[in-house]
Amino acid sequence: MRKARTIALTAGAGALSAAIVAAMATAAPAATTAAAKPATPVIHVKPGVKVLAQGKALSTPWTTALCETNLHISCWGPGQVRAAYNEAPLFKKGITGKGSTIVIVDSFGSPTIKNDLHVFDTQFGYPDPPSFKVITPAGPIPTWDPNNGDMTGWAGETTLDVEYAHTIAPGANIVLVETPDAETEGVTGFPNIVKSELAVLDHPERFGIKGKVTVITQSFGATEETFTSFRQLAPLRAAYIDAARKGVTVLASTGDDGATNAMANGSDFYTTPVTAWPGTDPLVTAVGGTQIRQNAATGKYSQAAWNDTFDVPLQQAFTGTDGPNPFSTGGGVSEFFTLPGYQAGVAHTVASAIGKHGAHALPRAVPDISMSGACDGAVTVYYSFPGGATGWHLVCGTSESSPLFSGIVALAAQVAHHNLGLINPRLYALLARHAPGLVDVTSGNNTVAFAQGDPAQNFTVRGYSAKRGYDLASGVGTINAALFVPELAGRW
Numbered sequence: 001m002r003k004a005r006t007i008a009l010t011a012g013a014g015a016l017s018a019a020i021v022a023a024m025a026t027a028a029p030a031a032t033t034a035a036a037k038p039a040t041p042v043i044h045v046k047p048g049v050k051v052l053a054q055g056k057a058l059s060t061p062w063t064t065a066l067c068e069t070n071l072h073i074s075c076w077g078p079g080q081v082r083a084a085y086n087e088a089p090l091f092k093k094g095i096t097g098k099g100s101t102i103v104i105v106d107s108f109g110s111p112t113i114k115n116d117l118h119v120f121d122t123q124f125g126y127p128d129p130p131s132f133k134v135i136t137p138a139g140p141i142p143t144w145d146p147n148n149g150d151m152t153g154w155a156g157e158t159t160l161d162v163e164y165a166h167t168i169a170p171g172a173n174i175v176l177v178e179t180p181d182a183e184t185e186g187v188t189g190f191p192n193i194v195k196s197e198l199a200v201l202d203h204p205e206r207f208g209i210k211g212k213v214t215v216i217t218q219s220f221g222a223t224e225e226t227f228t229s230f231r232q233l234a235p236l237r238a239a240y241i242d243a244a245r246k247g248v249t250v251l252a253s254t255g256d257d258g259a260t261n262a263m264a265n266g267s268d269f270y271t272t273p274v275t276a277w278p279g280t281d282p283l284v285t286a287v288g289g290t291q292i293r294q295n296a297a298t299g300k301y302s303q304a305a306w307n308d309t310f311d312v313p314l315q316q317a318f319t320g321t322d323g324p325n326p327f328s329t330g331g332g333v334s335e336f337f338t339l340p341g342y343q344a345g346v347a348h349t350v351a352s353a354i355g356k357h358g359a360h361a362l363p364r365a366v367p368d369i370s371m372s373g374a375c376d377g378a379v380t381v382y383y384s385f386p387g388g389a390t391g392w393h394l395v396c397g398t399s400e401s402s403p404l405f406s407g408i409v410a411l412a413a414q415v416a417h418h419n420l421g422l423i424n425p426r427l428y429a430l431l432a433r434h435a436p437g438l439v440d441v442t443s444g445n446n447t448v449a450f451a452q453g454d455p456a457q458n459f460t461v462r463g464y465s466a467k468r469g470y471d472l473a474s475g476v477g478t479i480n481a482a483l484f485v486p487e488l489a490g491r492w
Contacts, residue, residue: 057391061123062380072313073376075394076292078124078167081372081379084292084301089482090411096171100214100410103200104162105193109178110155111144112385113162120163120382129166131173135207137199138192139180146387159383160395161219161403168407175209190236197239201246214413215249217406219399221276223261224335233277240283247421249409252279253398254288254367258309258328258448259463268452271459273332279366280334285424286366287405289329289373289398290441290478305329305444305466305473306374314376326448327375329398331464331472337364342425345432346470353464353472367475368427370441371401408481416489430487431476437484441466441474
């Protein structure tokens, strides 16, 4: 399993009916399902964290001016992210996610996360969460090793997830679920994640969680092609089926490699379009990435589909070359799942995008919705775990997008006074009604290019362009929170 890229720059619907849930839980695989393949070896995929050569954290947060001057890219603080999504009117009404519980799932976690979140909050004048629990339902975390790149990489991931879910919903409770092993392609990591999520869903009281979980956010995924068959994947859906039946929203990042994704060896990329599960699961809301832009004259924010693949200054900062290398929002169609009923209204768009017409069933399309994730537009985080340079860093990727949207779900649950469950039917209904809270993303794409092999060959994987309405680069678009939150809550 490949973790959605957390790129670290450290440079000096109401509840579904039982019938709908049952149908999606037992949905047959898509007609495009791959034939059975030889068993995939247990391949350990290291976290996709990128670090600038300068290697030192700052003692104060990164600012847009510092990034533009020193790195030739944009970056944002949490206040700017809030402004980009127009959260201020909600906060003025006391809508902060109060009473909601966000569950964040990460391998290993971070041994300093509670202190780091407190430092983050103090710096920006935010309150600490009403409740912040760290739990390990699948067993204790191994002794922390500051020289273990997997551990330190996932600690950076954990920091991003916690600090930016809290940024969007400062009044929500947070439960960090740590698992004791790094993800592998469906063999070790996924079963422990399923075990952990089921424990939290079925017995929240065992972990001191009052009430039901509201939303689960996951910043990881595995390329569908790395599963030998749908049969191998099917048992791993248990937590999502349980969540849907219990009215808990589940989110997943779409990945950071654009229209491609990692092969089983964790380093090479597929040379044809692929997508990653669990984002493709019809019981999960797939969250893609956008690039926040700010008009220098007006100060107003806009967004495009995230693609830094051909951004030379960014590529130089990360790779020391002009690139290109895949740095873009995941999006495309599933190999395992057919188009769910809630996407029927965008079937023509999906068919046109993939050039598939006629009697054959269409595949499930992702993303469903998108939030900030660009590296040219990274966000500042604070961490101090052993093995990481203590201080303020810049991170990015759809590892940012999913926790951001988990905060939005928490806000909407507060407005609704109940859990929202699977929100995908609601998202597409809002799209059909041209809800003003949905902000259309009409520029950008997720086409990527790279060189690989020996001798190296150049490849381009053609992706999809953002356009009016639904598309496979940004989904239904992004949001204006002040309008979207009551719409999602059913108060519009």
